[in-house]
Each structure stands twice: as C-alpha cells, then as structure tokens.
Amino acid sequence: MTLWIAVYAVGAVQAAMLAAALWRREANPRANRILAAWLAIIAADLAVKATWLATHAPAWRTAWIVATLLPSLYASLFYLYVRALTTGRGLRPRDLLHASVPAATGAAMLLRFAAGAMPSDHGGWHAAWFDPLLFGWAAFWLGAALLRVQRYRRGMRERRADADRLSLRWIVVLAACQLVIWTIAVLQWRFRLPYVDYFLIYGAVAAWVCIVGWSSLAHPPVVELPEQDAAAPGTPGADAGGAGATAADDDPRFPEVEARLARLMQEEALYREPALAIGKLARRSGYPEYLVSAVINRRLGGNFWEYVNRHRIAAACAALADPADTRTILEIAYDVGFTSKSTFNASFKRLTGATPSAWRAGATRAAAGSTPRG
Numbered sequence: 127m128t129l130w131i132a133v134y135a136v137g138a139v140q141a142a143m144l145a146a147a148l149w150r151r152e153a154n155p156r157a158n159r160i161l162a163a164w165l166a167i168i169a170a171d172l173a174v175k176a177t178w179l180a181t182h183a184p185a186w187r188t189a190w191i192v193a194t195l196l197p198s199l200y201a202s203l204f205y206l207y208v209r210a211l212t213t214g215r216g217l218r219p220r221d222l223l224h225a226s227v228p229a230a231t232g233a234a235m236l237l238r239f240a241a242g243a244m245p246s247d248h249g250g251w252h253a254a255w256f257d258p259l260l261f262g263w264a265a266f267w268l269g270a271a272l273l274r275v276q277r278y279r280r281g282m283r284e285r286r287a288d289a290d291r292l293s294l295r296w297i298v299v300l301a302a303c304q305l306v307i308w309t310i311a312v313l314q315w316r317f318r319l320p321y322v323d324y325f326l327i328y329g330a331v332a333a334w335v336c337i338v339g340w341s342s343l344a345h346p347p348v349v350e351l352p353e354q355d356a357a358a359p360g361t362p363g364a365d366a367g368g369a370g371a372t373a374a375d376d377d378p379r380f381p382e383v384e385a386r387l388a389r390l391m392q393e394e395a396l397y398r399e400p401a402l403a404i405g406k407l408a409r410r411s412g413y414p415e416y417l418v419s420a421v422i423n424r425r426l427g428g429n430f431w432e433y434v435n436r437h438r439i440a441a442a443c444a445a446l447a448d449p450a451d452t453r454t455i456l457e458i459a460y461d462v463g464f465t466s467k468s469t470f471n472a473s474f475k476r477l478t479g480a481t482p483s484a485w486r487a488g489a490t491r492a493a494a495g496s497t498p499r500g
Contacts, residue, residue: 127179130325134176137332141169144339153347157210160217161342164203168335171196175328195235197311198227201264201271204304208271208297212278214350227263231256257315264308268301281351294348296341303334379413383421386411397437398463404430438462439477442470446482447489455482 145165148158174193178186202224209215234256275294282293307330313322390396390410399406404422407430408415422433441462445451453461459470459482474482 130329131176131179133329133332134172134179137328137335138169138172138176140332140339141165141172141335144335144342145169148342151343154211154214154350156214156216157207157348158342160203160207160210161338164200164207165335165338167196167199167203168331172328172332191235192232195228195232198231198260198263199225201267201304201308202227204301205267205271205274208274211297211348212274212294212351224267227259231259261308261312261315264304268304268308272298272301278351282349296345300334300338300341303337307331307334377417377420379417380421380425383411383413383417384425386413387418387421387426391437395441397434397441398461400463400465402434402463434463435473436477438464439474442474442482443478443485446486449490449493455486458482 142165145162148162148165151158171193174186174189177183178190206217206221206224210217275297279293307327310322310330311327313319314324314327387407390407396402396407396410404419405415408418411418419430422428422430426433428436439462442458445453445458445461446455451458455470456467459467464470464473471482474480474485478485480488
C-alpha cells in the first residue's frame with residue numbers, strides 16, 4: 127500500500143506542475159489550457175487517493191467516492207484538447223455535453239445515498255450500468271479524437287509541403303496509452319485477474335502523466351487548421367489575416383501586390399522554402415499579411431497553400447520533363463520545397479492527374495517521338 131501512496135503522490139505533483147507550465151505556454155493556448163485543466167483534475171484525483179490510503183479519514187473516504195466520477199471526463203477532455211489543438215477552436219457552451227455522463231452518474235450516486243446504499247472503499251457505489259456506460263463513453267471520444275487527427279493529417283497533406291512534421295504521432299501515442307489504461311479497467315471489471323486491480327489502473331494513470339508531460343512540452347507549435355464552418359477572415363490559422371481582409375476587397379494595391387508575388391515566386395523561387403508560411407511571404411513582399419492573403423484568395427485562385435503548391439508542382443513538372451535532369455523524383459521533390467515523397471506524390475497527382483513517374487515517362491516518350499530519325 128505504501129508503494130501506491132508514493133506513486134499517486136508523485137503523479138499528483140507531476141500533474142499539478144505540468145498543468146501550471148501548460149497554462150502559461152504561449153503556443154496553442156486554447157488547447158494547452160484545456161490540457162492544463164485536465165491535468166489539474168487528474169492531480170486532484172491522484173491526491174485524493176494518496177491521502178485516503180495514507181490516512182483513512184472519513185472525509186477523504188467521501189472524497190475518494192466522489193472522485194470515482196472523474197474518469198468519465200477524461201476521454202472527452204482528450205477529444206476537446208485534440209479539437210482545440212488542430213482547429214484552434216476553444217470551448218463553447220454546447221461542450222457542456224461532455225459533462226453529461228458525470229452529471230448523470232453523480233445524480234444516481236446521490237439517489238443511492240439517499241436510499242441508504244453504502245459504497246465500498248473503492249467506490250463500488252454505482253449501479254450495474256455504470257461501468258459499461260463509462261467504457262463505451264471513453265471508447266467513443268477516443269475514437270472521435272483519432273478521427274480528428276486523421277482529418278488533420280489529410281488536410282495538412284493537401285496544403286503543406288512539410289506535412290509529415292505535423293502528423294501528430296505523439297497524439298496517437300497518448301491515445302494508445304489511454305487505451306491501455308481503459309483495457310486494464312475492463313479486465314479488472316470483468317475478470318478480476320491477479321494484480322490487475324483498481325490500484326494498478328491509477329498507477330498507470332500516474333505513469334501516463336509523465337508521458338503527457340514529455341509529449342506536450344516537447345512538441346513544436348501545431349499549425350491550426352480551421353474547419354470549413356470556422357475558416358473565416360480573422361479565424362486563427364485561416365489564410366486571411368485580420369479585420370483588414372474585408373476592407374481589402376477593392377484595395378487599389380492589388381495589382382502591385384500580385385506583381386510582387388509573381389516576382390518572388392518566379393525570380394526568387396521562394397516556394398522552394400519548405401517552411402514557407404503566409405506571414406513570411408508577406409514580410410518578403412513588403413505588404414500586410416491580410417492584403418497578400420486577399421490577393422491570393424481573390425485574384426490568384428485558392429488559398430495560400432494551394433498557391434504555393436501550384437508553383438512547386440509546376441517546377442517539378444518542368445524538371446521531370448527535362449531529359450537532361452537525371453535527378454531522382456525524391457531529389458526533385460525536395461528541391462521544389464516538399465519534405466516527403468508521400469506529400470509530394472499526393473499534391474502532384476491532385477494537380478496534374480498523374481503520378482510523378484508517369485509524368486516523367488510520358489515526357490520521355492514524347493521527347494523520343496519528336497526526335498528526328500536518321
């Protein structure tokens with residue numbers, strides 16, 4: 127028992143420290159504050175368990191029982207964190223839905239208490255339906271979070287050359303670790319295996335906190351990719367750059383901005399920079415970001431990433447069609463600004479309708495057919 131007290135206490139302190147650090151982190155502030163709040167709840171949960179095991183005071187026994195409701199928040203908070211991380215969308219009133227299960231089970235707890243039911247020390251107060259509901263609820267929100275990660279990856283592959291750096295693999299690791307914890311809980315509930323018990327579940331939670339700390343503080347800022355219904359001028363991560371975007375509809379500077387962008391792309395080949403972002407393009411052009419974004423959207427067709435990728439693919443097509451260019455397809459992809467073959471192939475086929483290898487083969491056949499025979 128002393129071991130579990132130490133494990134829970136260390137996990138509680140770690141979670142509290144991470145919550146404080148993440149709350150102050152400037153990158154992805156909405157997501158990190160949701161994660162900080164979640165870690166604060168976990169810290170309280172682990173602290174209650176450590177204190178109850180150490181003291182067995184009646185007041186802490188009551189707190190232990192109430193804390194059995196908290197896991198019903200964990201998977202849905204993970205979903206809200208992933209949503210905020212990938213879209214920049216903060217909490218909304220309708221997100222109170224995520225508290226519906228703990229609210230309903232809390233009400234059931236009060237009714238059973240009022241009827242004289244006496245819970246066990248490990249929170250065995252609830253009706254038979256509680257555990258299946260809890261496990262189903264957790265599985266649903268974990269699946270929804272992973273679906274959002276998949277959609278984010280797909281969106282990034284369509285827009286950016288450096289999409290592989292933004293694949294959120296560490297989010298998948300966090301989800302896998304949660305799946306392990308929930309699997310332990312299911313095994314403990316259904317089979318009562320040796321050493322697979324309530325204490326092990328929260329020991330795994332304490333260990334998971336350390337993984338959360340490493341992943342959440344080590345990853346670079348995540349590029350937010352607003353959903354279609356949220357992507358509007360002024361939305362975090364949208365192409366438009368603020369309130370001035372609307373006023374730019376009839377801006378007389380449009381032609382000169384368009385000409386400047388053409389020079390940057392054609393003469394300086396700025397598209398070759400893998401980490402090129404609209405803010406950097408605006409600085410190089412000497413015009414405000416909102417104005418550059420408005421010109422791209424209204425006069426050049428598509429959003430910023432589509433505009434840049436068109437230049438990259440055009441350069442790649444020229445290189446692949448050049449019989450004197452003996453570089454590999456991957457070398458050409460890197461040279462025009464892509465950072466992975468898969469992202470390059472997807473963008474190339476979307477814009478040309480052919481794979482890079484098919485394009486090169488077609489150009490070779492065309493060149494051979496046009497060569498005069500002796």
